Amino acid sequence: MPEAKETVLEIDLGNLAHNYRFLRSKIDPDVKFMSVVKAHAYGSDSVAIAQKLEELGTDYFAVAYVEEGIRLRENGITKPILVLHPQFTHFEEIIEHCLEPNLYSQKTLRHFIEAAEKLKQKNYPVHLKLNTGLNRLGFDQPEIPEVLELINSTESLKVASIFSHLAASEDWQERDFTVGQIDLYRKMAWQIMENLDYEPILHICNTSGVINYPKAAFSMVRTGIGLYGYGNDKTVDPYLKPVGTLKTIISQIRTIQKGATVGYNRVFKAEEETRIATIPVGHADGINRIYGKQKAGMYVNGQFAPIVGNVCMDIIMINVTGIDCAEGDEVIVFGGPQHPVKLAEAGGTISYELITGIQRRVTRKIIPE
Known part of the structure; x- marks a missing residue:
């Protein structure tokens, strides 16, 4: 990739x-x-x-x-x-x-x-x-x-x-x-x-x-x-193709031990040795706090990585335990393997709110027909 x-x-x-x-x-x-x-x-x-x-x-x-x-x-x-x-x-x-x-x-x-x-x-x-x-x-x-x-x-x-x-x-x-x-x-x-x-x-x-x-x-x-x-219909969605794919990267990976906590308010506590990746996207970019605390996740090298802890303003942490990945690897927030409707539903919202919420500070890259 x-x-x-x-x-x-x-x-x-x-x-x-x-x-x-x-x-x-x-x-x-x-x-x-x-x-x-x-x-x-x-x-x-x-x-x-x-x-x-x-x-x-x-x-x-x-x-x-x-x-x-x-x-x-x-x-x-x-x-x-x-x-x-x-x-x-x-x-x-x-x-x-x-x-x-x-x-x-x-x-x-x-x-x-x-x-x-x-x-x-x-x-x-x-x-x-x-x-x-x-x-x-x-x-x-x-x-x-x-x-x-x-x-x-x-x-x-x-x-x-x-x-x-x-x-x-x-x-x-x-x-x-x-x-x-x-x-x-x-x-x-x-x-x-x-x-x-x-x-x-x-x-x-x-x-x-x-x-x-x-x-x-x-x-x-x-x-x-x-x-x-x-x-707006699961029978129709297969005939349509989402226009936007939101991608980011892994900024840092760390391994934490059992009992260690992650993020603000220490809401995630590791039950075993856990590998955590930090990515540069957050609620200021439109990925809101509703997706935190393992309600939703992202894809790293084709594998699902749940969000751990609270979503921060500029940063999200994901659990990459067992996933072959390194700092700098690509992360798919939505699009590709993760349909935006699936991500929105995981957060208890709708696709409209998710896609219209992506802030202007996120770089847009136009892919020609």
Whole structure:
């Protein structure tokens, strides 16, 4: 095995392309594809990921915040970018950088109309978020008449899309609720469209929606976690490939005797002679304390090594007793032999939290397709 030199997150663009093509294969060719690249593209590298997805033919991007969209524009991304959670103070920046806001309340709609009229915009593309049961952001059905009145009172904006978000599309026990969401969305969207003289894009399906409710694809789907290799379903995960692999190295190995303790608060006590390896990654890098005390582990030369003691800010100790290894050898935190879902579950969390938590101080290494 080649010797690693530092803690690094390898980002495999070949795996990204594989996932994109797999998800594309689940929808009709005329259905548009929105790629969600918020949170540094789910903890990876938003610029490298977006550039590859644009090359692959994605139709749209989505980010959470305005600064994420600006970063993509500054790095050459030209496809439309939806900002999912814009703030009033950034509306003029949105227009300046040709970003497209999600307007989810009468207040956001009024403020954006004001900003667009101030900057003398005409038919500026905006997106309307409908609340169909997730109860986070979005217009409720009784608000639609007021929404239409505001939209039709100005020439400054044009509705690019009408969308909503499924609450439990990965859970078959919630099928009735999901079908109810889709039906309500359809009714609300048509209520708006009947009062427009053009046809916006319609989208409600997330990754699990694409897999489980393909007939609800409407005119676009919006996928995030699936692009990065996770299907929220053990029957789907084998068809996807995790984009990120987190690697580090062994900094030091020591042998401790029976009764010796390791780490803060002495929470690990050796029951026999034990070989301990120290590695340069910790909760400041995104591998949180929930993984400590032998709940989870890592792979050294193909063998599992449990985490011992508490996870420290910059350091984790693993038990390498019986493993043929040396200082400088590579350690796989996740990826390869350890699927990130397996590591996340060992810590009592989900893959989303694990992969988006990898901090920016960890070097990113882009692996071309």
